[in-house]
Structures are given as structure tokens and as C-alpha cells.
Amino acid sequence: MIGNDIVDLNTAALQSNWLRRGYLEKLFSENEQCLILNSQFPERKLWLLWAMKEATYKTHQRRFKLPRSFNPKQFKCEIVAGDKTSILGKVQIQDFSYRTQTFIGEDYLHCIASQFQQKKTVQKILSHSTDIKQELILAVSELKKLPQTKISIKKDRNFIPYLTCDGFTINCDFSLSHHGIFSAFVLSLTQS
Amino acid sequence: MSDKELLEKLKNIVTPYVQDKEGLENFDENTDFLNDLRINSANLVDVVLDVEDEFNIEIDNESMNDMLSVLDAKNIIQFKLARK
Numbered sequence: 655m656i657g658n659d660i661v662d663l664n665t666a667a668l669q670s671n672w673l674r675r676g677y678l679e680k681l682f683s684e685n686e687q688c689l690i691l692n693s694q695f696p697e698r699k700l701w702l703l704w705a706m707k708e709a710t711y712k713t714h715q716r717r718f719k720l721p722r723s724f725n726p727k728q729f730k731c732e733i734v735a736g737d738k739t740s741i742l743g744k745v746q747i748q749d750f751s752y753r754t755q756t757f758i759g760e761d762y763l764h765c766i767a768s769q770f771q772q773k774k775t776v777q778k779i780l781s782h783s784t785d786i787k788q789e790l791i792l793a794v795s796e797l798k799k800l801p802q803t804k805i806s807i808k809k810d811r812n813f814i815p816y817l818t819c820d821g822f823t824i825n826c827d828f829s830l831s832h833h834g835i836f837s838a839f840v841l842s843l844t845q846s
Numbered sequence: 847m848s849d850k851e852l853l854e855k856l857k858n859i860v861t862p863y864v865q866d867k868e869g870l871e872n873f874d875e876n877t878d879f880l881n882d883l884r885i886n887s888a889n890l891v892d893v894v895l896d897v898e899d900e901f902n903i904e905i906d907n908e909s910m911n912d913m914l915s916v917l918d919a920k921n922i923i924q925f926k927l928a929r930k
Contacts, residue, residue, distance in 0.1 A: 661888075669863075670888050676898070680891050680910065704888060722880070724890050725911045813881065833886065 657712030662834025705765035710745040774843035786837035863889040875917040
């Protein structure tokens, strides 16, 4: 299973006042709060951890077909390694552990979380774009050799998106994300 | 506090975070914070903090987990107010 989250750093700075009382405490463990507050760039560190939690939440929710929930504090983040372009992490929820890789853009962070090490994925980030869904459909159409016009995106009762072709569900591991001017998807190529 | 008053207060709280203003026109118990109002998940915590301040209650993590719609929020607020 795979999940992704994109953070538009400019939008985040406008939409959220992370310094307000109670904000960090509601979202982050004490360890995570230390990581943020001791960072040279606390706000960037905060959104990195947030993206890791969100991407993992999506992966975990899909894996177990869970109803929606807002429980960011239960997702415990660890930074494993990183350089200027991407950061590897690990996120633990109950007894389950997920790997994350977060790509660092000038104005965005894009995190991909997965249950296993993903060898082959397609990811796409668009800015100011109208239709990331169409881009996803195009990618799936090429991957599965299905006619693009017959593919559509639906949502199940837990609001998890899935793809259909001519009414039949396509077995396909993907995740969509939007924030501010950015939208993104990740699609696994390894699943049958 | 009447249901109407509570819903009015809640509507005022969520308004700054709403990205789909059309969703506000039909604001009622069935309104969903994410699907109808398109509130960004990073702002759900602001809604929770604002509810705490407005009603002078504390929303624990467990209650926060389920606060995804107007009905959820109403139930949690009423429960917490009753225990004050």
C-alpha cells in the first residue's frame, strides 16, 4: 500500500499559525515537538513531520479499510536519513511501521509513505493545474493498457478513492493529494 | 444552550478555514468538515482549539479523532458541557 501528501509551504504559512497555544501539543509527541523546536527551520520541520503523518495515515487507512479519523498524534515519526533533496523516515502507528520518503521542493514538500520499500512508482507534482486526476487516469491507462476514456475515479464508503474501468474496479495502488497551488499523485508500478 | 445557538457558534468557528464557501450555505448537522467544507486537515486542529476556547472545554485526543462533521462536533461539545 502507498499514500502521499503534498504541503504547499506558502499556503501552510498563511493558513496555519503553528505558534498558537496548544497547536503543537495536539498534533505532535514530545519527541516530535523537540525535533521541531530545535530545528534550524522549525516551520519546515513541522510540515515535514505533518506530511509524514498524513501520507502514512492514508497508507494505513487503505491497508485496513478504516473509517476516517483525525488522530495525528498516534502516528509517531522518526527521521532516518536525508540530504537536501529528500528525507527518509519511519512512521509507527500501533504495531505497524511504514517507510516514508519526502521530496523537498522550493515551495513544497511531497511525502510518499509505503508499507514496503517501493521499487517502482510514478509520481507527479503539478502546480496551478486543473486536473491531476486526468494525469493519474492517463498514467493508469498506460500502465494497465486500458482505454483512458473508460477509466474513472470513485470513492468508497470510507472516502478512499479507487479506480474503475467500465464499471469494474481496477486493482491499482495509488494516492492523490492537493494543497494550495500544488496537486500530486503517486502510483505503484509493482502491483499486478 | 440551544442546538441552534450551538450550530451558529460552530459555523462562526469553522468559517475562516472553509475552502468551499458554497458548503456554508447549507450548513447543518449533516455538514462534513472535509467533504462539504473542504477544510484542510491541518486546519482541523484549529477548529478543535477554537471550539475549546469558545466553549471553555477541553477536547481530548480521543474526542478529536472523531470530530469530522458538524454532528460529531455538536455531540462532543454537548457531552463536554454536560460534564463541566
